[in-house]
Amino acid sequence: MKKPTIFNIQKFSTHDGPGIRTTIFFKGCPIRCEWCHNPESQVFGPEIMLNKYGKEELIGKDYSIRELVKKIQSDQIFYDQSGGGVTFSGGEVMAQNMDYVVELAQECQRLGITVAIDTCGVAPTENYQRILPYADLFLYDLKFIDSHNHQLYTGAGNQLVLENLRFLSENQAEINLRLILLDEINADEVDAEAIIDWLAKEKIHVNEISLLPYHDFGRDKYERLKRVCTQNFIKPADEKVERLQKVYQDAGYQVTIGG
Numbered sequence: 001m002k003k004p005t006i007f008n009i010q011k012f013s014t015h016d017g018p019g020i021r022t023t024i025f026f027k028g029c030p031i032r033c034e035w036c037h038n039p040e041s042q043v044f045g046p047e048i049m050l051n052k053y054g055k056e057e058l059i060g061k062d063y064s065i066r067e068l069v070k071k072i073q074s075d076q077i078f079y080d081q082s083g084g085g086v087t088f089s090g091g092e093v094m095a096q097n098m099d100y101v102v103e104l105a106q107e108c109q110r111l112g113i114t115v116a117i118d119t120c121g122v123a124p125t126e127n128y129q130r131i132l133p134y135a136d137l138f139l140y141d142l143k144f145i146d147s148h149n150h151q152l153y154t155g156a157g158n159q160l161v162l163e164n165l166r167f168l169s170e171n172q173a174e175i176n177l178r179l180i181l182l183d184e185i186n187a188d189e190v191d192a193e194a195i196i197d198w199l200a201k202e203k204i205h206v207n208e209i210s211l212l213p214y215h216d217f218g219r220d221k222y223e224r225l226k227r228v229c230t231q232n233f234i235k236p237a238d239e240k241v242e243r244l245q246k247v248y249q250d251a252g253y254q255v256t257i258g259g
């Protein structure tokens with residue numbers, strides 16, 4: 001079976017779902033968000049990146065399912081104590097070899113380890129259908145409700161993103177919606193109202209909304225990959241983010257900032 005490339009395994013992660021988690025970062029993503037702070041996650045397959053001392057390093061390697069399960073399982077006691085588990089992230093996990101991803105999730109489920117899927121929504125609906133029985137939670141990015149902006153800033157429209165979100169909701173998946181906030185682009189009340197209206201119209205059920213204010217932490221990585229940095233956005237002010245939080249709360253959502 002073709003093994004996907006993994007570019008990071010982060011243990012004791014507390015930002016990628018509930019409790020203490022191990023996050024597996026799959027390398028390769030079908031879109032190109034201009035604010036991406038993990039540009040080394042975008043290209044499928046291993047690649048060279050300079051480290052902080054200017055030396056070339058190969059980013060990404062593959063693991064057998066057995067090897068990966070062993071790494072995940074080694075922290076099971078922490079998952080059990082904290083309500084945590086494993087998160088498959090990226091890059092885009094749903095655009096990888098799904099035979100591998102499904103088998104990995106199945107194996108985690110068999111061991112009693114819960115699985116969260118962190119996804120940008122740009123993958124065939126069939127892939128979501130396949131993973132659904134083995135996924136306990138979806139951390140689902142909705143970057144823009146407006147397809148034109150989605151196309152402009154990520155290189156792809158949002159039709160599939162909305163379709164897959166609808167599919168997951170209709171099939172009773174647990175969904176935490178994650179909204180990137182870029183000042184002067186998608187971080188005004190009017191943008192929040194448009195998302196709220198769409199969620200209501202489509203009867204999308206989400207457990208929680210996470211507001212993710214833009215940051216430019218990954219800037220140096222673009223240089224180290226010898227790529228032009230595309231991160232050129234404005235972080236919304238804290239007061240603005242709190243105002244948006246209130247807008248979503250007033251619409252009945254549980255809302256966290258950051259994540």
Ligand code: SF4
Binds near residue numbers: 029037042091
């Ligand atoms: S979906 Fe995530 S990994 Fe892919 S380009 Fe956007 S921010 Fe980067």
